[in-house]
Amino acid sequence: MLHEKILLLDQNAVRREERLQYxxxxxEIVNGALPYSSxxxxxxxxxxIVVATMPLSKEQQAKLQPLMKLPNRPFALFLLESNNPTEExxxxxxxxxxxxHAPFSxxxxxxxxxxxxx
Numbered sequence: 288m289l290h291e292k293i294l295l296l297d298q299n300a301v302r303r304e305e306r307l308q309y310x311x312x313x314x315e316i317v318n319g320a321l322p323y324s325s326x327x328x329x330x331x332x333x334x335x336i337v338v339a340t341m342p343l344s345k346e347q348q349a350k351l352q353p354l355m356k357l358p359n360r361p362f363a364l365f366l367l368e369s370n371n372p373t374e375e376x377x378x379x380x381x382x383x384x385x386x387x388h389a390p391f392s393x394x395x396x397x398x399x400x401x402x403x404x405x
Contacts (some may be wrong), residue, residue, distance in 0.1 A: 292332055292333065292334045292335050292336070293310070293334060293336045293337075293400065294332075294334035294336070294338070295307055295338050295339075295362070296338070296339040296340065296351065297336065297339070297340040298340070298342070298343065298344055298347070302340065305341075305393075306338070306393065306396065309393040309396075309397070310396075310397060310400070313397050315321075329336075333361075334361045335361050335404070336362050336363075336364065336400060336403055336404065337351065337354070337355075337361045337362070337363045337364070338364045338366065338400065339351065339363065339364070339365050339366065339378070339381070339398070340364055340365075340366040340368065341366065341367050341368070341371075341374040341375070341378055342374055343381070348377075348381060351381060352354065355381065355382035357402065358364065358398055360382070362384045362385075362404075363381070363383050363384050363385075364383070364384065364385050364386075364387065364396075364399055364403055365378035365383040365385070365386045366386075366387050366389075366391070367386060367387070367388050368389045369389065370388065370389075385399060385402075385403065
């Protein structure tokens with residue numbers, strides 16, 4: 288089990304909720320994911336891992352940028368649903384530590400989070 292605070296950023300609320308549910312069922316989240324509609328609240332909880340599905344809205348990007356500049360910034364895993372080089376470049380600009388390209392399974396996402404946590 289991870290003892291991490293995981294922030295899930297995704298413009299698609301249904302997909303975000305499905306990922307949260309899977310991670311909770313797998314016992315990957317102990318301190319809780321922070322998939323709430325208020326990203327400000329979630330960011331204030333100082334997540335240790337950010338899982339962001341590209342593309343992020345401009346508002347999500349603006350909220351993520353200061354978080355990624357903190358001295359103890361969270362690890363960032365970016366998920367790319369398409370093979371778009373511009374999205375990959377944007378993920379790197381936003382501070383991606385790792386990038387998963389589609390297609391990827393929920394299980395692979397879970398493994399990547401475990402690797403980032405170690």
